[in-house]
Amino acid sequence: MDARARAAVRKRAGNRCEYCQLRQEDSPLAALHVEHIVPKTHGGTDDLENLALACIDCNLHKGPNLTGIDPETNQVTELFHPRRDRWSDHFEWRGICLQGKTTVGRTTIRVLHMNSEDQLALRSV
């Protein structure tokens, strides 16, 4: 992945985490990362369609995961895919907390710890 690809991903994402929507300017201590939606371990490529911008919290918790267990249905569910899925179809805001509207949303919030104390603290500023 070269600097041009990184810049393109950053621009396409509007300089926000494509999972929790944290803006770069609200995360002055940690740069948002360009991550592989399908990790390289699972055959993911450096193609722009497989890249997304993610904050350090979402990126670390996502790790090599592609799925999780939906806390409501207990079914194995795919994680949110920023290139294929529309954010507003799966997530909504309740104050500073993220709420999953679908199995994908709930599972992604759970696996990525998107309502962790650290995340809530950043959002409340």
Ligand SMILES: [Zn+2]
């Ligand atoms: Zn995030």
